[in-house]
Amino acid sequence: MFSIFPKDDHDQTLRIKRFLMAFGAYVIWSAICYVGYFLGLTKVPLYILSAGVAGSFIVNILLYLIFRTGLNKKFQDKSLTLIQMVIATFWIMVVVYYAYEARSAVLLVYMVVLVFGLFRLRIRQFLFLSIFALVNFSAVIFVLYKLQPGYINVRVDIFNIVVLAFILPWFSVVGGYITNLRASISRAFTTIELLTNNIEDIVFVVDLDLNYTYVSPSVKILRGYEPEAVMKQALSDSFAPSSLDLAMRTLSEAVALGKSGGTEYNKSRTLQLEIKKKDGTTVWTETKFSFVRDKNKQTVGILGVSRDITERRLAEEKIRYLATHDNLTELPNRTLFGQMLGRAIKFAQRYQRQFAVLFIDLDRFKIINDTMGHDAGDQLLKEIASRFRQSLRAVDVVGRLNEKDSVVGRLGGDEFVVLIEEVTNLSQVATVAQKILNTAIKPMVLLGEECRVTASIGISVYPDDGEDERTLMKKADMAMYFAKEEGKNNFQFYSQNTHSPAFERFFVEAELRHALERNELYLDYQAKLDFKTGAITGSEALLRWRNPGLGLVAPTQFLPVAEETGLIVPIGRWVMKTACAQNVAWQRQGLPPVTVAVNLSLRQLMDDKLIEDIRTALEASGMAPNLLELEITESIVMHKPAPLIELLARIKSLGVRIALDDFGTGYSSLAQIKHLPVDTLKVDRSFIRNLQQNPDDREIIEAVIAMGRALSLNVIAEGVETLAQDTYLREHICDEMQGFYFSKPVAPDQFADLLSKHTTPSST
Incomplete structure (x- = not known):
């Protein structure tokens, strides 16, 4: 269907609208010409007038076709304003020739045309049009003067020419200013339009x-x-x-x-x-x-x-989801589960309700993961997660405490936790726990093979077992270990029975397995003081363990467990690396180099990678080998002296010092000692403790000091806690002391302060 205006071309449509307004002016002009003719105000023949009107219409039709075909876009003046005004001026001047008495009215129409040009033409275009009009008008008057002198008023027409001669240049200046201003405004609006359109x-x-x-x-x-x-x-x-x-x-x-x-x-x-x-x-x-x-x-x-x-x-929501859900099973992770548990506590407090926390551990997961591979283990975890979701009510929450949780630490990839809300009695919780056990034990196919796993579940109940998140989680975790101790594939409510010695040891072992990766282990350092100079000559690195659930665990409680389970090997490796690195750090602070002593257990001495571990610790830290001293108890050496002598010799070849710890308790003879590649004897603290009361202890100490002097060994007294003990040892020329009397084991920063104060011989 034909449309007057082109589609999807706003600028061309605007040009055609302006053209049609000008065409309307042509129509009005034609009507005025006919009115003037019939009023006898012009002598123009009717055929000439009609021809002019028809010609105007034909020209305008041609101009419209130019607009519709887009040919106008090739011109600098895309609106064709100058062409239209030149044509209009020409026809006005033709009418002027025949107008006679109406000539002033015709000139008034021309002035209206010029006013339109003020807002459309550039200054040069307007000047051209003005000169064109002045020349045309002057030519018309001249022709009339020569051919029809009776049709003109010479003085009036000369006045008209003079007026045009003055007015038209002024119009050119004003028109140019208006056009430039209009162009500036147009550019500003065009810029805004471009911005908003794009x-x-x-x-x-x-x-x-x-x-x-x-x-x-x-x-x-x-x-x-x-x-x-x-x-x-x-x-x-x-x-x-x-x-x-x-x-x-x-x-x-x-x-x-x-x-x-x-x-x-x-x-x-x-x-x-x-x-x-x-x-x-x-x-x-x-x-x-x-x-x-x-x-x-x-x-x-x-x-x-x-x-x-x-x-x-969407990306932010995905990040939030990944931060609060386990990637593998899509269950809530520790962060989100903790938030849910916190809300459950507030709700239960407000409405005096109780709820239960179930801590679930898969019993045979590690076997499947080790024998069938991690892909099978991941498939098992996803299947178990799906089963747990389907077996619980919609109001209950199941989460997975996966390996990447860092709020408390990694609890292992096979551990799940369930929050059962709106608990009315414990039998309800027991029913859910049994349902979970039955769900877990159902067979599943992994990599084409049928497999089964069981679960051990520990249960804590709010508010009986705790009124905060940490306590409830800790006690559910403890109850879960008690369930394992009771034979696995069962559930246990938290109770005082879970505090049995067997359970406590079981729980210590379970927590100790993750202590390294959770960064729960740290070292304190106890100074060794030279009796003669009063300067600190070395330190002993002492292992400490602070667990979120157990608190500060005594070395006597966890070291035997570490030794029995073999965990002492990786833990001892970490102690050696950390102690060497710390010693180098002190030296970089400008402190004098001192020895750092690390204890070795029998399990470590039996490890094939011990020599490699020592080299690695020294190379990684850059510490001089002679600043590392390895302490071995006398009882260990007496257990298997022959193979250990060979091992100690290899260690000595690295440049590392060796100390015989707890000396005096192993019943070694002088003949045995002189074959051991040791540098230091450390007198056991039990002899120092009763030094003043027990003459036998004094004789042993004096004998050890004499033995050390005879073998050119350094003798250190451990456990010095009183002034009397310190005075006696000084009088009997013991080399060094270590004990609470001078300093307790302290953190690295405190030891650095202590070392800076005792780097030169004492003045007393």
Whole structure:
């Protein structure tokens, strides 16, 4: 279907509209010419007048065709304004020739044409048109003067020429100024239009009645509506139900503040709002609101800029999900489960309810994981997680405390936890626990083979077993280990029975297995003091363990467990590396080099990688080998002297010092000692403790000191705690002392301070 205006070409449509307005002026001009003819104000023949009118129509039709074909776009003056005005001027001057008495009226029409040119032509175009009109008018008057002198008033027409000669240049100047000003404004509006047309953000303005006054074209990209359609909508129609209240409340507050003249809203307000699209879907936007003010600083509207943040919001939601869920099973992880447990505690406190926490550990998971591989282990965990979800009520929560949780530490990949809310009696909890056990033991196919696992479940109940998250989790965990001790594949409620010595040891072992990776182990350092100089000559690294559930665990409680289970090997490796690195760190602080002693157990001495571990610790830290001293108890050496002598010789070949600890308790002879590649004898603290009361202890100490002097060994007295003990040892020329009398075991920073104060011989 034919349309007067081209589709999808706003600029060309605007040019044609201006052309049609000019064409309307031609129609009016033609009608005026006919009126003048019939009133006898012109002598033009009717055929010439009709030919001129017809010619005008033909020219305008041709101009319209030029517009519709787009040929005008090839010209500098795309609107063809100059061409149209030149043609109009020509026809006006033709009429001037025949107008006689109406000549002044015709010139008035020309002035109207010139006024139109003021707003459309550039200064050079306007000057050309002015010269063209002046020349034409002068030529018409001259021709009339020669051919029809009776048809002119010489003085009036000469005056008209003079007026045109003055007026037209002035019009050219004014027209050029107006055109340049118009061009500047047009460029400014074009820049704004380009920005609003090409940015994807929606820019909109509403008045203080929340009616749209402007919407940028980009609304079609974001919402699918044309700007005109949005202008007819209510502002509230833009927002999805999830954001409607927030958006309208914020805008209403802003409107009220704006109408009252308040200044508190000077800064923009940014909200995340869900916006409705034309197709019924929604997008999330970040919308910034600010006031629109007039030149008098009065608020006249609100400016909004909306940006699509759907992808960013989805990414943020995914990050939040990954941060609160286990990647493998998609169950809540420790962080999210802790939040849920915290809410459950508040709810139970408010309404005097009780709930239960079930700590679940799969009994045979490690065997399957080691024999069939991690892929099979992952498949098993996903299947178990799915079973647990299906076996619980909708109000219950199941989570997985996976290996990547770092709030408390890694609890192992096969541990799950369940929160059972709204518990009325313990039999209800027992039923759920038994259901979980039955669910876990059902066979499953992994890599084509049928497998079964069982579960051990520990249960704590709020508020009987605790009123905070940490206590409930700890006691459920303890009850779970008690379930394992009772034969596995069962559940146990937390009770005082879980504090049996067997259970305590079992729990220590279970926690110790994860102590290294949870960074629960640390070292304290006890100084060794030279009796003669009063300077610190070395330190002994002493292992400490602080567990979130057990608190500070005594070495006598966990070291035997570590020795029996073999955990002492990796732990001892860590102690050696850490002690060497710390000693080098002290030297970098400008402190003098001193020896650092590390204890070795029998299990470590039997380890094939001991020599390699020593080399690695020295190389990694850069510490000189002679600053490392390895302490071995006398009883260990007496257990298997022959093979150990060979091993100690290999250690000595590295340049490392060796000390014989707890000396005096192993009943070694002088003949045995002289064959051992040791550098130091450390007198056992039991002899120092009763030094003043027991003469036998004094004789042993004096014999050890004499033996050390005879073998050129350094003798250190352990456990010196009193002034009397210190005085006796000094008098009998013992080399060094170590004990609470001088310093307790302290942290690395405290030891550094102590070392800085005892680096030179004492003045006393």
